[in-house]
Amino acid sequence: MQLEIAYQLAIITVVAFGCQWLAWRIKLPAILPLLLTGLALGPLFGVVSPQDLFGDLLLPGVSLAVSIILFEGAMTLRFDEIRGLEKTVQRLVTWGALITWSVVTLSAWWLLELPLGLALLFGALVVVTGPTVIVPLLRSVRPVSSVSRLLRWEGIVIDPIGAILAVLAYELVVATGQDGAILHSLWLFFQAILVGGGIGTVVALGLAELLRRHLIPEYLRSFLVLSTVIGEFVLANGLSEESGLVAVTATGIVLANRKGVRTDDILHFKENLSVMLISVLFIVLAARLEMEELSRLSATALAVLVIIQLVARPLSVLASTLGSSLNWREKSLLAWIAPRGIVAAAISALFAERLTQNGVEGAEMLVPLTFMVIIGTVALQSLTARPLARLLKVAEPAPRGFLIIGANPVARAIGSALQKNQFPVTVTDSSWESIRAARMEGLGTFYGNPVSQHADQYLDLVGSGKLLGLSPRRELNTMSTMRYRIEFGEQNIFSLPTQKTEKEVKHEVAPEHRGATLFGPEMTYARLASLLSQGAEIRKTRLTEEFGFDAYLNTPGRQVWPLFAIDGRDRILVFTAESQPEPKAGWHILGLVKEDVAKEEAKAEARAEAAAEKIAADKEKAKEPGKNKDN
Structure with missing residues (x-):
């Protein structure tokens, strides 16, 4: 033919x-x-x-x-x-x-x-x-x-x-x-x-x-x-x-x-x-x-x-x-x-x-x-x-790890949560104080600029498959997403949003250069840092048939912001402004959770009462040997 x-x-x-x-x-x-x-x-x-x-x-x-x-x-x-x-x-x-x-x-x-x-x-x-x-x-x-x-x-x-x-x-x-x-x-x-x-x-x-x-x-x-x-x-x-x-x-x-x-x-x-x-x-x-x-x-x-x-x-x-x-x-x-x-x-x-x-x-x-x-x-x-x-035993591990731009408190909190769930993390920063704090928390670190010639030679990316731009410097996030786009693939590049005003629109970085927007359009670095300073924590929650994703989002007495979803095959998905995973029963959610003030006060009172009871119990135990001697 x-x-x-x-x-x-x-x-x-x-x-x-x-x-x-x-x-x-x-x-x-x-x-x-x-x-x-x-x-x-x-x-x-x-x-x-x-x-x-x-x-x-x-x-x-x-x-x-x-x-x-x-x-x-x-x-x-x-x-x-x-x-x-x-x-x-x-x-x-x-x-x-x-x-x-x-x-x-x-x-x-x-x-x-x-x-x-x-x-x-x-x-x-x-x-x-x-x-x-x-x-x-x-x-x-x-x-x-x-x-x-x-x-x-x-x-x-x-x-x-x-x-x-x-x-x-x-x-x-x-x-x-x-x-x-x-x-x-x-x-x-x-x-x-x-x-x-x-x-x-x-x-x-x-x-x-x-x-x-x-x-x-x-x-x-x-x-x-x-x-x-x-x-x-x-x-x-x-x-x-x-x-x-x-x-x-x-x-x-x-x-x-x-x-x-x-x-x-x-x-x-x-x-x-x-x-x-x-x-x-x-x-x-x-x-x-x-x-x-x-x-x-x-x-x-x-x-x-x-x-x-x-x-x-x-x-x-x-x-x-x-x-x-x-x-x-x-x-x-x-x-x-x-x-x-x-x-x-x-x-x-x-x-x-x-x-x-x-x-x-x-x-x-x-x-x-x-x-x-x-x-x-x-x-x-x-x-x-x-x-x-x-x-x-000469195969590199699957690329399930994260390269995180920044070793600031927000980056360390997110990195620690990921690493606790067996997703390896490497944080990069030019601040020695931030890198030292990350090392004290057990995170992998690279001291230096992630887009430097030194990083090209010495930054170990083995096992890393995703990039999170978590630096408060949006220019560094943008340069990093552009530098590692081919390395990781466009679908695996993420960075934090920046606050937008009408005057700043013309200074905004084009979407194709900054990767997907992490967590949501309002979850800027300042917003995340503020929530963490107010006592919010990153917690892992398992979804069930009875307690689904809607119930997770609408639990009374607290506010939640989902960050990552881990599916039944232990694959991690990122919540972004552009796309939201659809978690199912058996999945786990890594989310930022902030308890309401009244609930936090009640918990604080309960902790104080428990501490007072423990002190009283310890004093009673300390008296018992003396009583036994008198007897």
């Missing part, structure tokens, strides 16, 4: 979004539904035909898209993240890559009976992991920071190395029987590293100066970087084959670690662009496969997949982590996680087409074998990595 080009493009775009949304809902890397959808749209039902759709632009377009994706990943790599683990990263992308290449090559040559040249090429293709699959997997697995950082660095740095190894193997295949073929291939390898690294570094330094000196208007910054990355990728490839990926990776890493250069807006743009490119690429590349090629895969192909997972990866990690600070639990998880991604898929398609045109026997099996490894590693590791991380 062949559709018009416009319909095919629309289907790819809409289905790509659907796959990304589904992956987000079920907490799996999006590559799995994307690949399966591509197989269904292409070889299974014939709805999409990438070759007819894009023609000669297909493979060049794929190459450019991969360069943008790799550059975006490289821009997230900062050297201070891997301090102490530098040698491990170096070994993973050098000795580890060579071990994986060797094991896979021998397996493919022996079990699949591929020619040695093709086996070398296949081994080089599946050396790479890649940010397209590593980053989504890390989001769902949430391993400890050491494992997470190593996997991210390895996945990005090894992509261009794997691509160059594939070029080396390709040259060996096409130059088989010619004198000096091995030396020529080695020369190409080092040439690609030098050319790509040199161009990438020079381009990064040039971009950094343009951005640092503000020579480019704000609205053109992302466009400048995008066009430069595409230009350098094509230039480097023209000078030395596949050195373009080295160039864009080097540019991303140098730019990310250049001091005085703000790249947050560029990175945000590139992240959104990468998500769209990845989604379309996986569907298009999977749709290019032929059912006949897939049906030719035998049980021996699955045996190669098992060797890749259970032999090649563990050996690679074992050799790379010798003498490192990682414990055996972290090494075990590292040895299990290595899903293959878009670079393997794209390069296999590129070289398979070239080899087929050159009449190389067995070249048609390169793409289906690579996709088998991609689908197999992603499916297996997506389903097992999180349980394994929990079993090994």
